Amino acid sequence: MLLGIDVGSVAIKVVLMDAGHKVLEHYYKRIKGRPLQMVRDILADVLGRHDRGDIAAVCTTGAGGRLVAELLNGVFVNEVIAQYMGAMSFDKGVRTVIDIGGEDSKLILIEEDEASGGTVVSDFAMNTVCAAGTGSFLDQQATRLGVSIEDEFAELALKSETPPRIAGRCSVFAKTDMIHLQQEGTPVYDIVAGLCYAMARNFRSNVIKGAAINPLVSFQGGVAENRAMVKALAEVLDLSDDELLVHKFHSVSGAIGACLHYLSLKELPARYFEGLDKIDEFLGKPASDDGYLPRLSLKDVVLPPDDDQKPADVKAGKPLKVYIGIDVGSISTNVVAIDENAKLLSKRYLMTAGRPIDAVATGLSEVKSELPPNVIVGGVGTTGSGRYMTGELAGADVVRNEITAQATAAAFIDSSVDTIFEIGGQDSKFIGLENGAVVDFEMNKVCAAGTGSFLEEQAEKLDINIKKEFAKEAFASENPVKLGERCTVFMESSV
Numbered sequence: 001m002l003l004g005i006d007v008g009s010v011a012i013k014v015v016l017m018d019a020g021h022k023v024l025e026h027y028y029k030r031i032k033g034r035p036l037q038m039v040r041d042i043l044a045d046v047l048g049r050h051d052r053g054d055i056a057a058v059c060t061t062g063a064g065g066r067l068v069a070e071l072l073n074g075v076f077v078n079e080v081i082a083q084y085m086g087a088m089s090f091d092k093g094v095r096t097v098i099d100i101g102g103e104d105s106k107l108i109l110i111e112e113d114e115a116s117g118g119t120v121v122s123d124f125a126m127n128t129v130c131a132a133g134t135g136s137f138l139d140q141q142a143t144r145l146g147v148s149i150e151d152e153f154a155e156l157a158l159k160s161e162t163p164p165r166i167a168g169r170c171s172v173f174a175k176t177d178m179i180h181l182q183q184e185g186t187p188v189y190d191i192v193a194g195l196c197y198a199m200a201r202n203f204r205s206n207v208i209k210g211a212a213i214n215p216l217v218s219f220q221g222g223v224a225e226n227r228a229m230v231k232a233l234a235e236v237l238d239l240s241d242d243e244l245l246v247h248k249f250h251s252v253s254g255a256i257g258a259c260l261h262y263l264s265l266k267e268l269p270a271r272y273f274e275g276l277d278k279i280d281e282f283l284g285k286p287a288s289d290d291g292y293l294p295r296l297s298l299k300d301v302v303l304p305p306d307d308d309q310k311p312a313d314v315k316a317g318k319p320l321k322v323y324i325g326i327d328v329g330s331i332s333t334n335v336v337a338i339d340e341n342a343k344l345l346s347k348r349y350l351m352t353a354g355r356p357i358d359a360v361a362t363g364l365s366e367v368k369s370e371l372p373p374n375v376i377v378g379g380v381g382t383t384g385s386g387r388y389m390t391g392e393l394a395g396a397d398v399v400r401n402e403i404t405a406q407a408t409a410a411a412f413i414d415s416s417v418d419t420i421f422e423i424g425g426q427d428s429k430f431i432g433l434e435n436g437a438v439v440d441f442e443m444n445k446v447c448a449a450g451t452g453s454f455l456e457e458q459a460e461k462l463d464i465n466i467k468k469e470f471a472k473e474a475f476a477s478e479n480p481v482k483l484g485e486r487c488t489v490f491m492e493s494s495v
Helices: 035-047 065-072 079-088 135-145 153-157 171-183 188-208 227-236 250-264 277-283 356-369 387-394 402-413 452-462 470-476 488-494
Strands: 002-007 011-017 023-030 057-061 096-100 105-113 118-126 217-220 320-328 332-338 344-351 375-383 419-423 428-434 437-443
Touching (some): 002 035, 002 065, 002 250, 011 035, 011 250, 035 277, 057 250, 079 096, 079 105, 079 217, 135 171, 135 188, 153 188, 171 188, 188 227, 217 250, 320 356, 320 387, 332 356, 375 387, 402 428
Parallel strands (some): 002 057, 320 375
Antiparallel strands (some): 002 011, 096 105, 105 118, 320 332, 332 344, 419 428
């Protein structure tokens, strides 16, 4: 018998195959942050029914396959080859493989090889360091909606007749669209269907990138279990039912392919399964100090005297001329009132919550309540991603982009400032100044890593209040751990 193990970012897939290529047993288990322990538990279960000596070899693949191969004296097989071999074992007519897992998505193009009379991989493509277009994208949105990804998601999505358009580029940007749709009363089944189509479009634009998709197409990976996702992918790629194959063992295809690749080798390497001792030894080792970072400190940081700067006192009397500033962002809306000397009279920081007009109205109303009745508005300025719409509604005198607004404020507050770092809910910026003028700037691209939503997402997962507890817990850490600097979904796996 052969043991095939596919160690993915989100799930472990294991198959036990006989000499005739028949799958005797198969397993698909979520890692939940414990990949090696999960492999050990599955193999212990297998060895409870089969003798170790009956297993001729262990074949591994996937993101964590190399380490498992070392610990089990196995043979590691590249993921692309494993998925290709797995697909061809179910239908020799397959010419395109689409594999979408928890954090990886692949496109494998296959063509006939005249020399051998068989087929070969002619080209392949994979997603970048972003989880948009992967299973974790759907997982995170399902959790946010309170919908079970295994039991309810596909069933709900298939009820939709008019799926709304949702951003599929980033899990956090999709959240903004979802909040807006929920505020409008869009049914949950329409939202989850919209997510499936968003993910399919993302795969087409970011992985396929204009490559020719020739049928028969084999859809593999854990996401292929989602029938709504199968429907969305077929429609987006314009494939008929008989052009898209979802075979019986689609979720463990990589593990099957690893075994078949091993059997296809002209000289089989002598790699005998030695049992679980090396995994137990590895799991028993203490964590390496290399995984820690220096403690957080504010010793070199200049903070204002009071974390919550109090607005200037406002007294009733002669007419007071004020100027209103409105910053409408993807996550928050800020409204301020200043006097002719640029003293802050009132301020509000509100969550946009997908309803910018309501947030601005609330902010203006609350700011007004703190000002005397004899106020004269001398001017209104707007900025942020919603600056044009808000400027039209508020009758703004000036509408400025965020770079200009941030630079103008910083230079006014301290003329010696030459560098600005501004981090908001979904945008982060670097601005370089010389004598108060912008000479350089950079913004984040369509990814929320390095923004406020990045921290907010993780705080929600850890059940920590982002406003009251997050900083306190962070400063209490003596050994901050390295978690990477990429996508919020990838960060979840590191956590």
